[in-house]
Amino acid sequence: MVSTKISNKHVVNYLLTFINIYGLHKPFSLLNKLKQQFILHQTATMTRKSLSVTSLFLIVTFFTSMAQQPSSGLKGKVVDSADNKALEYVTINIRTDSTAIRSILTDAMGKFEWTGLTPGKYMLTFVAVGYETKDLPIELTNNAPVLDLGDIPLAAGAEALDEVVVTATRPIVKQDIDRLTYDVQADPESKILTALDLLRKVPLLSVDGDENVLLQGNANYRIFINNKPSDMIARNPKEVLKAMPAESIQKIEVITTPPARYESEGLAGIINIVTNRNVDNGYRGSANLNYRAPAGGPGVGGSFTIKQGKFGASAYFGGSLSQRPQTQSNYERITHVGQPNILLQNGFNEGRSNFTYLGTELSYDIDSLNLITGEIGFNLGQFDNDLSQFSNTNTLDGAPLQGFNMYNRGKNRWDGYNGGLNYQKGFKRNKEQLLTFSYRFSSYSDGQDNRMRITDRLNYQVPDYNQTNDGTQDEHTIQLDYVHPVSKLNIEGGVKGIFRLNHSDFRSANFDEASDSFIEDPTQTNTYENNQYILSAYNSYQYKLEKWGFSAGMRAEQTIVKADFISNDANVDQNYFNFIPSIAINHILKQGKTLNLGYTQRIQRPGIWNLNPFVNRSNPNFEYSGNPDLRPVLNNNFNLRYSSFGKASINVGLNYSFANNTIQQLINYNAETGVSRFTFENIGKDRSLGTNISINYPITKKLNFNVSGDMSYVWLEGVVDGQKTSNSGMRGYIYGGLGYLFEDGWRINGNFSYSSPYIMLQGQSNAFPYYGISASKDLIKDKLSLSGSISNPFNKFRSYINDMTGPNFTQSSFSQNYYRYFNMSLSYRFGRLKDEIRKNRRGIKNDDASGGGGQQGGN
Incomplete structure (x- = not known):
């Protein structure tokens, strides 16, 4: 809820807005509605002066007399002064001297039109939540029957006025021409949830039982933070999203039809997380302390913004310590080749983790047309896991054929840093005309260390x-963008180069009893380099009419891959070229109602995680490895x-996608070694037809209901061990929530979700429900808030089951995650801001490599 204070003179304007909405042709029913509305507002927290029914009747009589006089008219469009975007549903009041005449709202394109006015001098007042109130004097004459006011800019940051409090609800979901935007700050639960929990509520997104985020049921997409790729989130999305408080996020964009200026990677689209970065003269910050139990621990997060003169800076940060108590897992595998047998494997594991991240953005205004921005960030984390297995x-x-007990103390560690510099030049002729030069560097390392100790052997000689496995990825990106508006047409073009240097040093050492030491195994040891060079150019056009919007573009990409197994002098070279089209059409049916149609092609380039041939043998019966021969996949959406x-x-949507030669994670069983190997191959054909819906409905001013979900039917085909394999079925997800605001400021929310089984080429997972309740209260208004939540109180564990089949085996895996959570959070906001800082409006967005987001698989 957003509150804005206005003076008594605006009460009449507020009531006249309802006159316009309900219509002037029903004066007596109108008076009843106005009276009811006024009585409701008399119960507000601030004292209001009464407005007599007689005054209201005189207003209606005045309108009637005005309608009978010779008429004139005016029209215009209300826009945001910062980015020139149209502002929908702005209240416009018109008056002569101090007498109010009429109030209307702008439509979804920010436009308005009045007729039936007599020639003369008037004052227009524009009122919108979050913007400064603007007065505009006009004069209507007989010489110009319709006065066109053109674009009318409103500046952000309205001042609070006195006496009456009018409460309005901000829309949580907004549909643009190529994306759906979820306004996190309009969601009261943002004070309570982590970023991962919040994603359950965003239309088109879902979170499965293993805390993987899916976009329309698809695990292949890209996640950005502030329109930029994030190394820390590419490899460890769950850790980052669980450590990031939702309160530090401004909005989440789900881009289902990315325009040509975006890299073409991410088969399902792009998720862009925009943090709170509004920096003004002065400073503002927030800090959040939280604790999660029984699986979890303490966490901290927040943001800080400051501006002084031409210099501004913003930062978001977070960290967490997590303890995972003991959980159980097991495998059951039945083989039908050689000597048929059954494998039973039970395991118990527990772990500890820590994670820290920091991102900063800097800005310096040279002058009104020249801007320099920069960025610096780093992240650091480690996960320790103790696993005991009985096979x-x-x-x-x-x-009995074979048996052993194994203990593995494993460590995974990761760290990374990044920096960037952007220069933006504007032009006097049009502030939308921009030339931007950007450079970005990032470095990321990932280390894995497993130490296997085996006892109680039966016919097991390993x-x-x-x-x-020590891996690093260095990336350099250079980009040039140009935006040129021509009337209602916006033209964009640019060139870009991405240079990735991937390195992996993997080693395996076996224990030698004779020397009582570990000796390196050359068959399991190698140094692997995989370098990618991507050169691209794009051109796109966006054209807007009163009720239509069109966006179309084309992207050309040349990719060169050079892989080198340094230890044995083997090489893998690839070279491919792609044209990537994108089309989006938006049609305004009537005020507040739109229809969007989009088509795009997307590329899935295998990332280093898919390509790395390192064989993970932390479970001796089940190995995981990448495939350096993988090629990219082209998908149509x-x-x-x-x-x-x-x-x-x-929001209601339909979607269809298809792709050939898709990358699938496969399981092959080797009868000679008794080992199942997980790896990736280009063998799939995927098709998906689905629908999605989201509804947010304020039942009353205090009670709000929202529901969202998607359902699709998928067809998968491929060849496994020379045999044609296929699978199909329904994949779906539904989320619902109910929130209530009490008189004393407490807010309570209940929510639930259900995910259907996830369909894979060789099997499927099980379905699972999720439910929870949360509460929050401002202890000091707009400063200090306390919140708490309970998730799945009647289910201690979530059982995650995968049933898989192959030409010569059937397999079922079972694992537990802690599912019952209790979370407490304390948030503090401080500081005061004035004028808005300028932000670079174009920058580097690398979204061309797979392996991030909801990447499934065990590599």
Whole structure:
């Protein structure tokens, strides 16, 4: 809820807005509605002066007399002064001297039009939540029957006026021509949730039982932070999102039809998380302390912004310590080749983790047309895991074949840093004309260390062994963008170069009893380099009419891959070229209702995590490795979406996608070694047809309801071990929430979700429900708030089950995650801001490599 104070003279304007909405042709029913509305507002927290029914009747009589006089008219469009975007549903009051005449609202394109006015001098007052109130004097004459006011800019940061408090609800979901935007600051639960929990509520997104985020049921997409790729989130999305408080996020954009200026990677689209970066003269900050139990621990997060003169800076930060108590896992595998047998494996594991991140953005205004911005960030984390496994292999009639007990103390560590510099030049002829030059550098490292100790052997000769894998990725990006508006047409173009240097040093050492030491195994040791060079150019056009919007573009990309196995002099070279089209159409049916149609192609380039041939043998019976021979995948996406924004916010969509030669994670069983190998291959054909819906409805001023979900039918085909394999089925997700605001300021929210099984080429997972309740209260208004939540109080564990089949085996895996959570959070906001800082409006957005986001698989 957003509150704005206005003086008594604006009460009449407020009531006249309702006159316009309900219509002037029903004066007596109008008076009843106005009277009811006025009585409701008399119960507000501030004292209001009464307005007599007689005054209201005189106003209606005045309108009637005005309608009978010779008429004139005016029209115009209200826009944001910072980015020239149209402002929808702005209240416009018209008066002569101090007498109010009429009030109307702008439409979804920011436009308004009045007729039936007599020639003379008037004062227009523009009122919008979050913007300064603006008065505009005008004069209507007989010489110009319709006065065109053109674009009328409003500046952000309205001042609070006196006496009456009018409460308005901000729309949480907004549909643009190529994306859906979730306004996090309009969601009262943002004070309570982590970023991962919040993503459950965003239309088109879902979170599965293993805390992987899916976009329309698809695990292949890209996640940005502030329109830029994030190294820390590419490899560890769950850790980052659980450590990031939702309160530090301004909005989440789900881009289903990315325009040509975006890199083409991410089959399902892009998720862009925009943090609170509004920096003004002065300073403002927030800090959040939280604790999660029984699985979890303490966490801290927040943001800080400051501006002094031409210099401004913003930062977001966070950290967490987490303890995962012991959980259980097991495998069951039945093989049908060689000597048929059954493997039973039970495991118990517990772990500890820590994670820290910091991102900063700097800005310096040289003058009104020249701007320099920069960025610096780093992240650091580690996960320690203790795993005990008990493995037994028997014939189908129960005779023992093999057995052992194994203990593994494993460590995963990661760290990274990045920096960037942008120069933006504006032009006097048009502030939308921009030339931007950007450079960005990032470095990321990922280390894995497993130490396996084996006891109680039965026919199992594999010695104790150690494994390490140290990987790094350095990336340089240089980009030039140009934006040129021509009337209603906006033209964009640019060139870009990305240079990635990937390095992996993996080693394995077996225990030698004779020397009582570990000796390196050359068959499991190598140094691997994979360098990618991507050169691209794009051109796009956006054209807007009163009720239509069109966006179209083309991107050309040349990719060169050079892979080198340094230890054995083997090489893999790839070179491919792609044209990537994108089209989006937006049609305004009537005020608050739009229809969107989009088509784009997307590329899935295999990332280093998919390509790295390192074999993870932390579980001796089940190995994981990448495939350096993988090639990119081209996917075609079509979507149609209807949006309605009134009292209820409604989005309904249809989507269809298809791709050939997709990258699938496969399982192959080797009868000679008794080992199942997980790896990736280009063998799939994917098709998906689905629908999605989201509704946000304020039942009353205190009670709000929202529901969202998606459902699709998928068809998967591929060849596994020379045999044609196929699978199909429904994939779906539904989320619902109900929130209530009490008189004393307490807010309570209840929510639930349900995910259907996830369909894979060789099997599927199980379904699972999720439910929770949360509460919050401002202890000091707009300064200090306390919140708490309970998730799944009647389910201690979530069981995650995967059933897989192959030509010669069937397999089922079971693992537990802690599912019952209790969370407490304390948030403090401080500081005071004035004028808005300028931000670079174009920058580097690398979204061309897979392996981030909701990447499934065990590599």
